Amino acid sequence: MEQLRGTMIQTFHWYSPNDGHFWDDWADRVAALKENGFTALWLPPAYKGMSGVNDVGYGVYDLFDCGEFHQKGRTRTKYGTKAAYHNCIDQAHQAGLQIYADVVLNHKMGADHPQWVQDVVVVDPHNRNRIQGDFHDKELWTYFSFPGRGDTYSSMQWAWWHFDATKEYGNIYKLKDKHFETHVDHENVNYDFLMGCDLDFDHEQVRGETHYWGKWYLDTFKVDGFRIDAVKHIRSIFFKHWLDDMRRHAQSDLFAVGEYWSSDLSRLRGYIDQTGGRMHLFDAPLHYNFHRASKSGAHYDMGSILNHTLVKENPELAVTIVENHDTQPLQSLESLVESWFKPLAYAIILLRDTGYPCVFAADYDGAHYRDKGYEIWMDSHRWMIDLFLDARSKYTFGRRRDYLDHRHLIGWTFEGDAAHKSMAVLMTNYEDGIKWMKTGRPHTAYRDITGHVDATVQSNEWGWAPFETRGGKVSVWVEK
Numbered sequence: 001m002e003q004l005r006g007t008m009i010q011t012f013h014w015y016s017p018n019d020g021h022f023w024d025d026w027a028d029r030v031a032a033l034k035e036n037g038f039t040a041l042w043l044p045p046a047y048k049g050m051s052g053v054n055d056v057g058y059g060v061y062d063l064f065d066c067g068e069f070h071q072k073g074r075t076r077t078k079y080g081t082k083a084a085y086h087n088c089i090d091q092a093h094q095a096g097l098q099i100y101a102d103v104v105l106n107h108k109m110g111a112d113h114p115q116w117v118q119d120v121v122v123v124d125p126h127n128r129n130r131i132q133g134d135f136h137d138k139e140l141w142t143y144f145s146f147p148g149r150g151d152t153y154s155s156m157q158w159a160w161w162h163f164d165a166t167k168e169y170g171n172i173y174k175l176k177d178k179h180f181e182t183h184v185d186h187e188n189v190n191y192d193f194l195m196g197c198d199l200d201f202d203h204e205q206v207r208g209e210t211h212y213w214g215k216w217y218l219d220t221f222k223v224d225g226f227r228i229d230a231v232k233h234i235r236s237i238f239f240k241h242w243l244d245d246m247r248r249h250a251q252s253d254l255f256a257v258g259e260y261w262s263s264d265l266s267r268l269r270g271y272i273d274q275t276g277g278r279m280h281l282f283d284a285p286l287h288y289n290f291h292r293a294s295k296s297g298a299h300y301d302m303g304s305i306l307n308h309t310l311v312k313e314n315p316e317l318a319v320t321i322v323e324n325h326d327t328q329p330l331q332s333l334e335s336l337v338e339s340w341f342k343p344l345a346y347a348i349i350l351l352r353d354t355g356y357p358c359v360f361a362a363d364y365d366g367a368h369y370r371d372k373g374y375e376i377w378m379d380s381h382r383w384m385i386d387l388f389l390d391a392r393s394k395y396t397f398g399r400r401r402d403y404l405d406h407r408h409l410i411g412w413t414f415e416g417d418a419a420h421k422s423m424a425v426l427m428t429n430y431e432d433g434i435k436w437m438k439t440g441r442p443h444t445a446y447r448d449i450t451g452h453v454d455a456t457v458q459s460n461e462w463g464w465a466p467f468e469t470r471g472g473k474v475s476v477w478v479e480k
Contacts, residue, residue, distance in 0.1 A: 005393060006039035006356060008100065012079075013362040014325045015369035016044070018053050022079035023088040030088075030095040037389030040098035040255075042227050042358065046077065046085050050110025050196075053078050056325070057102065058229060059196070061110040062146050063213050064153040071148035072110060089221055098224035100255060101217065105210055106230040107196035108158060111141040117160045119176035128172070128180055128190040140166055140173060142197055153216060156209050164200040165193045183274060185232035185260075185267065194233045201238050211242060215249045225255025228279065232260045232267075236274035243278045257281065257319045257356075261326070261333065263288045265308050272317060280356060283310040283318045286349075287335070290322055294341035298430040302410045305348065315354035322346055323360040328367075329376045339379045340472055343450075344427045346381065347474045350388040351425050352412065353396045359385055387449060391476055395423035401438055409433040411467065415440040416479075426467045427474035434468040445480040456480060 011026055026041065033041070048065040049055025052072035057079075065071055067081040075081065089099050120138050124130040144158035164178035172193055174180070178200060180192035192198065199206050217223070226246075231239065239258070247254050256279035260271050265285050272281065286309040293300040311318040322345040326333040337345055342363060349357040361367075366380030398415035411426035422439040424446065439446075440463040445456050452473045459465035469475035 005353075005396065007037060007350065007359060007389060007392065008040035008042050008098075008319075008356070009033065009038050009359045009361060009364065010042045010321075010324060011361050012044040012056075012325065013328055013360065013367055014056055014331050015367060015371065016056075016078075016361070018078040020053065020076045020078070020080045023084035024080060027084075027088040027091040030092045030097055034095045034097055036386050037393055038097065038359070040100060040224070041092055042100045043085075043088070043102060044079060045102040045104050045229075046079065046082075046221075047104075048072055048077055058104055059109040060104045061108065061144070062149060063104075064216070065146070065149055069146075069148040069152070071146065086221065089223065093222070098255070099221075100225045100227050100257070101221065101223040102229065103214075103226045104229040105199065106194055106233050107198050108144060108163075109196035111143055111158075111197065112145045112147060113143040114139045114141050115143050115160050117142065117173075117175055120173045122171050123165070123174050123193075125172055126188055128188050128193060130189075131174070135176075138173065140168060140175075142166060154209065154212065156205070158197075162200060162203055162206050163197040164202075166197045167193070167195060181235040183235040183237060185262070187232075191233055192235075194230055199234075201235055207238070211245055214242065214246050218246060218250050218254075224252075226257075228256060228258045231258035231271070231279075232262065236271060240275055240278055255280075260284075265310060265313065268310050269313070272314065277317060280317045280319045281310060282324075282358075283320045283355065285309045286311055286318075287321055287323070287327065287337070290337045290341065290345040290348075291327075291335045293429065294336075294338035294345075298408060300429055301407045302427070302429050303404045303406055305410070306404065311349075311355040318355040319358050320349040320355035321358045321360065322349065323363055324358075325360075328360075328362055328378065330371045330374060339381075341429070342379075342381050343384045344429070344474045346385055346388055347425055347427060347476070350385070350392050351396060351423075351476065353400060353414075384450070387476070391423060391449065391478065395421060395478055398422070399440065403435060403437050406435075409435050409469075411435055411437055413437050413439045421479040423479075424465070424467045424477040425474065426469045426477070428469055428471060431471040432468065433471075434466050436464055436466050438462070438464045441479070446477040447480045448475040448477050450474065450476050 045057025046066045048062045050059040067077045119135045122132045142160040165174045185191040258279045306312045367378040397420035398417040402412045408430035409428045413424045416422040422441045
C-alpha cells in the first residue's frame with residue numbers, strides 16, 4: 001500500500017465525548033478531511049469495554065460486540081452502535097479515505113464470573129520473574145461468558161487457562177503452570193503482563209480465536225489496516241504469523257502500525273528485526289524530542305531534533321506523531337508538547353518527505369476536559385495544520401536539502417520537479433533569524449504562507465535566498 005505524502009489522523013483522544021455520536025460526527029466530516037489533505041483515519045477501539053459507554057476501548061471486554069449487544073449496561077459503546085460504525089467506515093471509503101482499526105489483543109477485562117484457581121502466586125511488579133510468597137488457591141475474576149451475545153459470531157468462552165496472569169487489588173497473580181513470554185519488552189525484567197487478564201499466546205485456543213476474530217473483523221468491516229495496541233507486551237513472533245494470515249485473508253497489503261512505546265530507539269530497532277519489518281512503529285523517540293524541546297525553549301539544540309529517532313534511521317517504517325491519547329495531560333504517559341512548539345513539530349512531520357505522519361485530534365480540533373481535579377484546555381492548531389497539509393501535497397518534492405546546523409535556527413528546502421514548485425521551511429526556538437538556504441531555483445520570488453513574515457524573498461542567480469522567520473515560529477516559503 002502507498003503512503004507517499006499520505007497523512008492519517010487519530011480521530012479520538014482520551015476524553016472524547018461518550019454521548020454515542022462519535023461515529024456519526026466523523027462520518028459527517030470525511031469529505032472535508034479528504035479535501036484538507038488527510039488520507040486515512042485511525043479510529044478508536046470499536047468493541048465493548050469493561051466500563052461500557054465510559055470505556056475508551058482499551059479495557060476490552062468483548063471483541064465481537066461493536067455496539068450490537070446489551071452488555072456492560074448498554075448496547076452502544078462510548079462511540080455509538082455497530083450500524084453507525086459501519087456507516088462511518090462506508091462514508092470514509094466513499095470519500096477516498098482509508099480506515100485503520102484499533103486492535104487490542106493483549107488482555108481482557110470485566111470478567112462475568114469468578115473462578116477458583118489452584119496454585120496462583122504473586123509476582124514482584126518490578127521483577128515479574130520473581131515470585132513473592134507461596135502458591136495458593138484463590139478466587140479470581142477470569143471467566144468471560146458474554147451473556148448478552150451468547151454464541152453469536154463465536155461460541156468461545158474464556159476461562160482462567162486462557163490467561164497467564166491477572167491483577168486484582170494491586171497484586172499480579174501468575175496462574176498455575178504458566179510462564180511469561182520471553183520475546184517481550186525487558187522493562188520490569190519481563191513486561192509480558194500489562195493489565196487485566198493477560199492472554200496466554202502459548203494456548204492454541206487463544207491463538208486460534210485471535211486469528212478467527214481478525215478475519216471476522218476484516219470480513220465484517222472491510223478496514224484497510226490496523227493500529228495494534230501494546231505490542232511490546234506480546235511476544236513478537238505472534239504478529240509475524242497474525243499479520244501474514246490477515247494479509248492473505250484480505251488479499252491485500254494491509255497497513256499496520258504497532259504501539260511499541262519506548263524512547264529507546266534500540267528497542268524499536270530490535271522489534272522491527274524480530275517481526276521482519278511487517279509493521280510500522282510509532283516514533284516515540286521523536287515525540288520525546290519534541291516534548292523536551294518545547295519544555296527547554298532556547299536551551300534546546302534544535303540541530304539535534306531528529307537525532308536518535310526512527311524517522312531518521314528507518315523512515316520507511318516510522319509513523320511520526322506530535323501527541324497522542326496517552327501523552328495528553330492527565331494520562332499515563334503524560335509528556336505534553338507545549339502549545340507554542342506544536343506548529344514547529346507539525347512542520348517537521350508534515351513538511352518533510354520521510355515518515356508517515358499522524359495528526360492528533362486534540363491538536364486539530366482542540367480539547368477541553370476535567371479530570372483528577374484539573375481543568376485542561378488544549379489549543380486547536382487546525383489552521384496551521386491545514387496549511388501544512390496543503391503545502392505537503394504541493395511542495396515536498398524533488399531534492400531536499402537540510403540545514404540542521406544551528407542550535408536555534410534550522411530549516412530545509414525542496415527543489416521541486418517538473419510538476420512541483422520549490423519550498424523552504426525555517427524555524428527557530430529563540431529570536432528572529434535569517435538563514436541562507438538553496439532551493440535550486442534562480443531568480444525566484446518566495447512568500448511566507450504562514451504570514452509570520454510579511455515580505456518577499458528573492459533567490460540569486462545560484463538559487464540561494466536569505467529566508468527568515470520570527471522568534472519561536474516557523475515560516476514556510478513557497479514560490480510567489
